[in-house]
Amino acid sequence: MISEPNNIQNIRAASRLMVRELGFMNQNLAATDYPPSAVHSMLEIETHGSLTAAQLVQLLGLEKSSVSRMLAKLVEAGELKESPSAEDGRTKLLSLTGKGRDTVHNINTYADERVGAALGMLDPLTQETVSHGLSSYASALKACRENIEGNIRNNVKIVTGYHAGMIGRIAEMHGRYYAREHNFGSFFEGKVAAGLADFSGRLDKPCNQIWLAMVNERIVGSVAIDGEDLGNKEAHLRWFILDDGCRGSGVGRKLIGEAMRFCDEQSFTSVQLWTFNKLKAARRLYESFGFELSKEWEGDQWGSTITEQQFTRKII
Template structure:
């Protein structure tokens, strides 16, 4: 068995090689005249549609002054445009101009070709292992950074019921995570938002409840039990999500635990949830609370054709 120290050394060596081979040692990146920070900023703005400077500071993990200078140069170069925020006119939102969209298209084409060429040298099994390993490692690195910055999830509180902004925030967490990890798009995000809006109007019913994990008054996790939509005294577990920096903290288990206690108190005959076969960590958590796989099929209710799954927990 490889020692922990050897694992660390091997991962560091592989990381240095990736940085060099992907061109991050150069003054510019991805066949552009821009440094890596600017390229990453434009890619994030494309992903989200528009962002504020403060949001980019958080996403990129850079100093506010560095981000401000970099964004000013991109605006001056005609890559980005500023517009007042609908929520606060004092805040500027940044979006891509026509020139910026063309630049990002070229960046994506260049990057897709580089990654595609490398994956072409690997078998399909190894490609999947690379994807899962890199995604998990990147999420762990991000979680460590956010904990060091004081955004730790051991200082959270869990509240119930409607909270102002929760529809948008839960939708944001779902949209960002599932677009990045599973290529879900606007169809999926729209379904999340519409479902949450409908459910929020039914939270006055005693059979419905939502749990929100809060850190410094910001929602970093959620889960809901809908006791109405399935009928037959069955509960529906919905909108279980954690902010990237809170995965692996035990917060998800606390949220599911609260939801299962509620279901037991309400004496539902069963609890149902729908998911898909790529969410292995979530599946292990569900199974630890008594959920069992009850159905599996190829479907497209989230906008992509995937192997959908239904899990059932009997409570009586």
């Protein structure tokens, strides 16, 4: 049963009002110097005792890179501490320090006072209705998100070759992600579009190929192997990108896996890729397929000065 339009509009309006009144539009939250994501992270860690970064990504529904940077700042500020997991020494558990417990205590006091004051303006029956209604609605939102993520994993289709609109779509995914996460601008997006347009005209060559992840006929990810531009029988891995809703779903591993099988079949001597040092999740994925860091330098080929990296996967 689909909710009535009036219910949808009323809930949306109420949600916007709650976001404003509870301070989520501010740069910091709950009488702290921290943004909402950091406050929520500390509250979740308090609730669970300790969590890994990966678990927080799932709980908060945020980008891995954003969560990693935020957690690093909380550790540096002395709010969190890291310790090795008893089950896997490579995994780090995050827990509150003494300072972090004091901060969370202040957050809870502030929030309890705000919510208590608002409930005090309602009669007991309405308070009970609000409590149960909000809990049910929040659970339904969570179930919808998990269902969407499951559908992506189950419904993704990997296709090859040129598809109408792919140049613009891949450039859009690059432009949006790198502008938001790393402040890249129009120079970078234009370079992606121009390079991809040139490459698309060379897809008739057997040494070149592109893979697109599709969900309901929409492109949600891409990767390409350019077998011409480096020469010396070396392949160039290019334009690896995922839509925001697909990160962590396994789609990226599927794309890279297809590209590596192609490289092995084409008998390239090696596969090269260029990236930069802040893309830690991508680096772990590359390394899992046998790529190794071969060179690192300060460069500006993407429009701003960053620590660029070259990774190499040798094919025996």
